[in-house]
Amino acid sequence: MPGLIKAEDIALVKERASLEDVVREHVTLKSAGSGSLKGLCPFHDEKTPSFQISPARGAYHCFGCGKGGDVISFVMEVEHLTFAETLERLAAKIGIELHYEEGSGPRKENLGRRTRLIEAHRVAEEFYAEELLAQGDARAGRDFLRARGFNGKSAAQFGVGFAPRGGEALAAHLRGKGFTAEELTLAGLVGQGRRGLYDRFRGRLVWPIRDITGDTVGFGARRIFDDDRIAAKYLNTSETPIYKKTHVLYGLDLAKKQIAQGRRAVVVEGYTDVMAAHLAGVGQAVATCGTAFGAEHVKLLRRLLRDDQSAQVVYTFDGDKAGQAAAMKAFELDEHWAAQSFVAVADDGQDPCELRLSGGDEAVRTLVDAAVPMFEFAARTTIDRFDLNAAEGRVQAMRAVAPMLATVRDPDRKPMYARMVAGWLGVGMEELGAAVSRAAHAKATERHTSREAPPEPPDEPTGPHIAVPDLRNPVVQAERQLLQCLVQFPTCVPDDQRALIAPGDFDAPMHSAIFEAIVAADPTQIRSAAGWTDAIAERVSPVVKPMVAELAVASLPTKLDPMSGRPDWRYVQSLVVTVRAEPLRREIDALLSEVRRTSDDPQRMRTVSQRLNETQKALSTLRATLE
Incomplete structure (x- = not known):
């Protein structure tokens, strides 16, 4: 297992990677004044730009959907990569070599080897695509695609190519590009x-076949000539250092954005089905690469679906026995999802590619939209094997379907499914309930005996819930503006003034947490505005981090000095006074209430009155600083 990337390398990537350059790959940016840039948010649909970045501070925030952070979180969010994958991708782009704790990470030569193998696949992909357009044998490939409703534009969109029949053309082409025989055999290309x-x-x-980042890591090849000496309809790249068939899904690089935005994934069975689905408007379609859909594929999609219980995974299967077997295999994985699983099977058993040919794009979309719950499909498939006209058949069917009911986690769906199954079988709810209980007990005993690890639980939300500040409150609004000043201009409040403010003076818990982080960070030790923002973000909980980014990019409701680029001190001072005055006012209210309650205790009343007088004077003195 790779070790942790060293902290100094993470800091170096953050410092060197340009947030503006990275964001411009996904967003058209325009000036927003004061060194900020704005554009349409890449994380949600909008017509008016609410996405804003501050290149100097290395922060972004969307005032529409609330997402925010730094260059690393942006790439993680938009590309759906892990933290380590993101760092490695950014580091490679800006030429930084990453180091790993205790030397347990990838060796330098291994990282270089991966780069070479990826490049060999890129060159091979270009070669195959050009060969598809050539005269001669490639015409059979073009005819195959046309017969399935795909034209040249479709082939280019998905990178479809043709491997010449000679058997040495690609090897010669890649050797001519400087790749060694060892590299090409290791890549699985020759x-x-x-x-x-x-x-x-x-x-x-x-x-x-591309990984989630869009790098080509392998190929799937379809037989089109009758005299092909290899009988298998499909051949796939053998497993290599960069290709593991259980860790990739065909089309995921194209589908990931729609899957994440719509919280729905559509699993089809082949490359042409993915093409047909995407061209028909079902852009969430993916397929496995020569293997059954398994637990590692679940992990890939869970990363995009975010373990949202309202998310959907729709499987499309052929209507034959193989398709039913695939559906039952998928049902076994159902407990690994937080999402709800569905099955879509065309009435005549057509796959999405065939359905698009016979019924058009609308037929494919209708197929997916009309999918039935996975449990319903799997239970029906199981029950249909038995003769329900005979008592023995009903008993056997009940025993077969009971373990399936026992796996249903949703407490609302479970009784509904039970009533549905009891109706299909013609048995009573008590009888079925007893069978389900026995099945659940048998499963638990089996797990205990085999010490089987439970399925991987859905990811828990990170950190405690903290209420979002209520900006309708003018005091909370002033707190926010003061924090904006401190995040964007760390020395705008003199040290002696800042020392008079305590985290507890802030009414909003999020504001209090951010101010505490500001106090803990030392701006004199920070080399850049981006480094200051990072220093604050590192000292707050994950749930508060997006607000740090928001404060770093949000515009202040005051003009900045054209010479210094900073807000006027009188403005900043008014915010300091408002924040400091509020706890004094709260204390005065509490003391007034206590004075009324202690009217029958003269000694206590004198003590409280004295404290009240001192607090009122402190508030008057504070307000006088603005006069």
Whole structure:
């Protein structure tokens, strides 16, 4: 398992990676004044720009959906990568070598090797795409695509290519580009025979298989000639250092944004089904690459679906026995999801590619939208194996479906499904309930005996819930503006003035947490505005971090000095006074109340009155600073 990336390397990536350059790859930015830039948010649909970045402070925030952070969180969010994947991607882009704790991370030569293998696949993809347009044998590939409703534009969109029949063309092309025989065999692009190198794929249509970042890591090849010596309809790249078939989903690089935004993933069975679905408007479609849908694929999609219980995973299967078997296999994985699973099977058993040909784009969209719950499909498939006209058949069917009911987690759906199954079987609810209880007990005993680890639980939300500040309150609004000043201009409040403010003076808990982080951070030790923002963000809980980014990019409701670029001190001082005055007012109210309650205790009343007088004088003195 790779070790942790060293903290100094993380800081270096943050410092060197340009947030503006990274964001511009996804967003058209325009000036928003005061060194800020704005554009349409990449995380939600909008017509008026509410997404704003501050390049100097290395922070972004969307005032529409609330997402915010630094360059690392932006790439993680928009590309749906892990923290480590994001750092490695940014580091490679800006030429920084990452180091790992205790030397347990990837070796430098391994990182360099990966880069070479990825580049070899990129060159191979370009080669195959050009060959598809060539005269001769490639025409059979173009005819195959046309017969399935795909034109040249469709082929280019998905990177479809053609592997020449000769058997050595790709090897020669890649060797001419400077790749070694060892690199090409390691990549799985060629094989080594007695007569030298030979192409792994020959006389086949090829689809590039990309990882979630968009890098091509392998190929899937479809048989199109009857005299192909390899009988298998599909060949896929063998497992290599960069390709593990259980860790990739075809089309995920294209579908990830729609999956994340719509909280729905559609799992189809083949490359042409993915193409047909996307062209029909179902842009969430993905497919496995020569293997059954499994637990590692679940993890890939869970990262995008965020374990949202309202999310949907829709499987499309052929209507034959193989399709039913695939559906039952998928049902076994259902407990790994927080999302709800559905199954879509066309009435005549057509796959999405065939359905698009016969019924058009609308038929594909209707198929997905009309999907039935996975449990309903799996239970029906199981029950249909038995003769329900006979008592013995009903008993066997009940025993077969009971373990499935026992796995249903949703407390609202479970009794509904039970009533539905009891109706199908013609048995009583008590009888079915007893069978389900026995099945659940048997499963628990089996797990205990085999010491089987429970399925991976959904990710828990990070950190405690903290109420969002109520900006309708003018005091809370002043707190926010003071924090904006301190985040954007760390020395705008003199040290002696800042020392008079305590975290407890802030009414909003989030504001209090951020001020506490500001006090803990030392601006004299920070080299840049972005470093100051990072120093604050590192000292707050994950739930508060987006607000730090928001404060870093939000515009202040006052003019900045054209010479210094800072807010006027009188404005800042008014905010300091408002924040400091509020706890004094609260104390005065409490003391007045106590004076009324202690009227029958003269000694206590004199003590409280004296404290009240001192507090009122402190408030008057504070207000006088603004006169």
